[in-house]
Structures are given as structure tokens and as C-alpha cells.
Amino acid sequence: MSTLITGIGSLVTNDPGIGAGPLGLVEDAAVVVDGDRIAWVGPAAAAPAADESFDAAGRALLPGFVDSHSHLVFAGDRTAEFNARMSGQSYSAGGIRTTVAATRAASDAELDANLARFLREALRQGTTTVECKSGYGLTVEDEARALRIAAGHTPETTYLGAHVVAPEFADDPAGYVELVTGEMLDACAPHAKWVDVFCERGAFDGDQARAVLTAGAARGLVPRVHANQLSYGPGVQLAVELGAASADHCTHLTDEDVAALAGSDTVATLLPGAEFSTRAAYPNARRLLDAGAAVALSTDCNPGSSFTSSMAFCIAVAVREMGMTPDEAVHAATATGARALRRTDVGTVTVGARADLLLLDAPSHVHLAYRPGVPLTAAVWRNGVREV
Numbered sequence: 001m002s003t004l005i006t007g008i009g010s011l012v013t014n015d016p017g018i019g020a021g022p023l024g025l026v027e028d029a030a031v032v033v034d035g036d037r038i039a040w041v042g043p044a045a046a047a048p049a050a051d052e053s054f055d056a057a058g059r060a061l062l063p064g065f066v067d068s069h070s071h072l073v074f075a076g077d078r079t080a081e082f083n084a085r086m087s088g089q090s091y092s093a094g095g096i097r098t099t100v101a102a103t104r105a106a107s108d109a110e111l112d113a114n115l116a117r118f119l120r121e122a123l124r125q126g127t128t129t130v131e132c133k134s135g136y137g138l139t140v141e142d143e144a145r146a147l148r149i150a151a152g153h154t155p156e157t158t159y160l161g162a163h164v165v166a167p168e169f170a171d172d173p174a175g176y177v178e179l180v181t182g183e184m185l186d187a188c189a190p191h192a193k194w195v196d197v198f199c200e201r202g203a204f205d206g207d208q209a210r211a212v213l214t215a216g217a218a219r220g221l222v223p224r225v226h227a228n229q230l231s232y233g234p235g236v237q238l239a240v241e242l243g244a245a246s247a248d249h250c251t252h253l254t255d256e257d258v259a260a261l262a263g264s265d266t267v268a269t270l271l272p273g274a275e276f277s278t279r280a281a282y283p284n285a286r287r288l289l290d291a292g293a294a295v296a297l298s299t300d301c302n303p304g305s306s307f308t309s310s311m312a313f314c315i316a317v318a319v320r321e322m323g324m325t326p327d328e329a330v331h332a333a334t335a336t337g338a339r340a341l342r343r344t345d346v347g348t349v350t351v352g353a354r355a356d357l358l359l360l361d362a363p364s365h366v367h368l369a370y371r372p373g374v375p376l377t378a379a380v381w382r383n384g385v386r387e388v
């Protein structure tokens with residue numbers, strides 16, 4: 001079954017070979033979807049016939065968002081903590097333990113239903129690819145089940161046993177790193193594609209982070225790192241040195257950190273929802289882009305420090321507060337997000353790519369930043385199937 005989507009006022013392809021600029025913009029465009037893939041892209045006047053047709057009525061079509069950083073296997077919420085923080089208290093990594101207690105107490109069915117609910121919420125907002133981390137179990141069994149549950153919904157699963165030191169190991173962090181790099185890794189590796197660590201004061205230092213990432217890599221997991229979020233530190237340099245797909249947060253960077261990212265294949269993934277929700281200073285996307293680094297945007301959706309699943313919100317904040325142009329922010333939320341997951345089949349509207357598409361109730365992708373907070377989803381296709 002093929003579908004011709006025609007009457008596209010403005011099409012973001014992310015292929016400069018197809019259209020104008022880095023977004024590869026095509027006006028008065030059409031796309032043919034065949035099965036779960038894109039079969040044809042070009043001007044509407046030249047479009048081939050298909051079994052069915054859909055009139056976009058002059059609206060903008062873009063690749064579905066690629067959210068390359070989330071923490072969605074959890075139970076409970078932290079409304080009270082957020083309320084307290086917004087009433088004058090500060091954020092530290094320790095609040096994660098509140099969610100750990102609630103997650104351990106939840107059944108598999110509860111965790112699965114909660115994850116499905118948030119993935120559906122993201123899909124309604126145009127997100128068609130989601131990476132999902134463990135990290136609220138912190139025991140061998142609880143981390144393995146988090147990844148098993150996540151793997152039922154997405155291939156982008158990340159082992160984050162090294163989120164914080166488990167409460168049982170408060171007096172023995174070295175013992176916890178031994179568990180994370182040993183028995184817990186053995187139980188989790190079969191369900192994970194990536195290995196991650198929260199490299200930060202109050203979580204794991206550079207040596208501990210290196211141990212976690214190299215042990216994961218030895219088991220075939222590819223590193224990604226929570227790096228330089230709350231303070232300057234070794235996370236970014238470690239990510240680049242170990243060939244991580246992504247260094248995430250990148251809020252406190254030295255000139256050397258920026259240069260290292262610019263000279264590497266490691267994507268700098270910025271998560272403005274975290275700074276928004278902790279009332280902290282935003283990362284400087286302009287500095288990274290001007291240096292030549294690849295910049296992705298992601299939600300960091302989690303119940304503690306960034307409880308948003310909205311990529312559109314992240315785009316709007318990145319444009320208003322982080323020095324990105326609307327074009328750069330949309331590219332970061334789609335094509336560069338895909339690069340942060342080392343995926344070539346999502347994040348573009350090109351022949352052979354997955355038919356993951358977002359139709360906006362607007363004539364241009366610029367409206368994602370121009371109309372902040374407004375629900376602009378008109379339709380969403382995932383794997384060629386109309387889902388919204």
C-alpha cells in the first residue's frame with residue numbers, strides 16, 4: 001500500500017542535496033510512503049501516482065522528532081520536590097533516590113503501562129523515536145527488568161545502573177561500581193544497546209565513569225555520557241576519548257571541552273528541559289555550533305529534573321535562550337538526534353528512510369519556535385502508519 005502526501009507547503013528533508021539549506025527545504029512538495037518507508041520525495045507537480053493520497057493543504061511536514069535522551073521506566077512523581085525547588089530550594093543529584101524507591105515498589109505491569117503512556121504522549125507531539133534509560137532500579141534485578149520492559153517498546157535502550165550510587169552502597173561506592181561493572185552488567189547487557197553514566201559530583205567521578213563505560217563497551221554496549229551538567233568535570237573529555245555517541249547536557253564546558261567535541265564524532269546533546277525545570281543557566285548552543293560541534297536537542301524526560309516529553313518545547317527554549325536559529329533547533333531535534341543514536345534510517349525525509357513523519361498545523365517548521373506552547377500536531381505517521 002502506497003500513499004501520496006501532497007500539497008506540502010514546506011517540507012523539511014534534512015538533505016541539502018534535495019532542497020535548500022541544511023534542512024533541505026522543499027516548497028510545494030510531495031512525499032510517497034510505501035509500506036514503512038519513504039519511496040519518493042520531490043516537487044508536488046512531479047509526484048508519481050500512489051494507491052491513496054493525503055492532502056497536506058499547504059502545511060509543513062518534517063521528520064518525526066528523535067528524542068535521544070529520556071528516563072521513562074519509573075513509578076511515582078516528584079511534584080512536591082519541584083514545588084519546593086520552585087519555591088527557593090536548589091537541585092542536587094540525590095532526588096533520584098525518591099524515584100528509585102517508588103520504582104522498586106512498582107509491578108512490571110505498572111512500569112510498562114507508565115512507559116507506554118509517556119511514549120504515547122510523546123507520539124502525540126510528533127516524537128517517533130525515543131531512547132530510554134534504566135537507572136531507577138539500582139539492583140541487578142530492578143535494572144534488568146527496567147531494560148527488559150523498555151526493550152519491549154524501543155530498540156534504543158540504555159543501561160544506566162550508574163545513575164547514582166544505590167542507597168545500600170552509600171558507604172561503599174567502590175563496591176557499587178564493582179556491581180555495575182560485573183553482575184549487574186551481565187544481567188542488563190542482553191537488553192541494552194548503550195551504556196551510560198552520570199559523571200558528576202554526588203554521582204560518579206571520572207575514574208568510576210571510565211570503569212563503567214569501558215566495562216559496558218567490552219560487552220558490546222556503546223557509550224553515551226551524562227556529562228558536565230551541574231559543574232565542570234571530566235565527562236565530556238571521557239566521552240570523546242572513549243568514542244561515545246553522545247555527551248549529554250554539556251552545560252558547563254571549558255574551551256578544551258568545546259574543542260574536543262568539535263574535533264570528534266561525539267554529538268553534544270543539550271537538554272534545556274533540565275535547566276528550565278531546575279531554574280539553572282542554559283547550555284550555550286551557539287558556542288558549540290560556532291566551533292563546529294554537532295548539537296542535538298532532547299527532552300531528558302524524567303520525573304525529577306525535566307518532566308516534559310515535548311520536543312517542540314525544547315526547540316522553542318533553545319531558540320529563545322541558547323542562541324540557536326529555528327532551522328538549527330529543528331535539525332538538532334531530528335537529524336542530529338538520529339546521529340546521537342547512530343541511526344541513518346530516521347531523522348530525514350529521504351528515499352529509503354523510515355516513514356516517520358510529523359505534519360504541523362502550521363505552514364512552516366519555524367512555528368515550532370514562533371508559537372511556543374501551542375499544540376501544532378496535525379498528523380503523525382510512524383513506520384508508514386498514521387498514528388495521530
Ligand SMILES: [Zn+2]
Pocket residue numbers: 069070071226300
Ligand atoms: Zn538524563
